Amino acid sequence: MKLVSWNVNGLRACVKKGFLDYFHKVNADIFCVQETKLQEGQIKLDLDEYYQYWNYAERKGYSGTAVFTKEKPISVKYGLGDEATQSEGRILTLEYEDFYLVNSYTPNSQRDLARLDVRLEWEDKFLEHIQALDKVKPVILCGDLNVAHHEVDLKNYKTNKGNSGFTEEERGKMSRLLKSGFVDTLRYFHPNTEGLYTWWSYMKTVRERNIGWRIDYFIVSNRLVELLKDAQIHSDIYGSDHCPIYLEIDHPNK
Structure with a gap:
């Protein structure tokens, strides 16, 4: 089973830059996107083999998630039900026979950490959600989680300590999640490899x-x-x- 996750930073713009070429070439069984930045009816993707599930943000041009899947899920849940971010379209949970798939676009705590409290509250509700699922079936979680967990996960870690995405609070929440029964798959295969990054500033x-x-x-x-x-x-x-990031895994059984 092949899975892909990609924060597209505006799906309409990404489609103009070759999104569909990559989509068809990688031929994933499940393809998750974050930060779609669109509303219902603003894009039409002809993906014949795939069921499409969208969680739109109420605010135009903001946030949003989607999952394109060859196998039809048993059920789909939209959001976490929390007051602060429910309208932002940040999470989709798909239930399959043998596992749950969770696609997340975790809130950014912002440059001045103005939204750190919202972020940490999200983390607590998110952990509850993931742990509740895991008690029923194993979980595959993917997405833009907006945190560099360890120093090896960003180039300039010394100058970024305490900045959004690399605060002790955010990194601690990631550690807590992993310690509760989960594995960071890239670090499973490449525990200490440097230079493995997924986001870069648009600066020249x-x-x-x-x-x-x-x-x-x-x-x-x-x-x-x-x-x-x-x-x-x-x-x-x-x-x-x-x-994009990519995972290959044998199909789970109960």
Whole structure:
């Protein structure tokens, strides 16, 4: 089973920059996107083999998630039900026979940390959600989680300590999630490899020099580890300030 996750930073713009070429070439069984930045009816994708599920933000041109899947899920849940972010279209939970798929666009705490409290409240509700699912079936979680977990996950870690996406609070929430029974799949295969980033500033030559952050993840329940085949970052794919990430895993059984 092949899965892809990509923060497209505006799906309509990304489609103009080759999104569909990559989509068809990678031929994923499940393809998750974040930051779609559109409303219902603003784009039509002819993806014949795929069921499409969209969680739109109420605010125009903002946030939003979608999942394109070859296998029809048993059920789909939109959002976490929290007051602060429910209208922002940040999460989709798809239930399959043998696992849950969660696609998340975690709130950014913002440059001045003005939204850190909202972010930390989200993290608590999110953990409750993931743990409740995991008690029923194993979970495959993906998306832009807006945190570089360890120093190896960003180029300039010394100058970014305490900044949005690299605060002790945000990193601690990621550690808590993993310690509760989950695995960061890329670090399972590449525990100490440097330079594996998924987001780069649009500033000139930053991406070319690979001055980036790894803030996009595939995370799975511990009991799925033996099924993992590969985890990759497709940094050669442009169209967004993020690049796609890829997971290959045997189909889970109960």
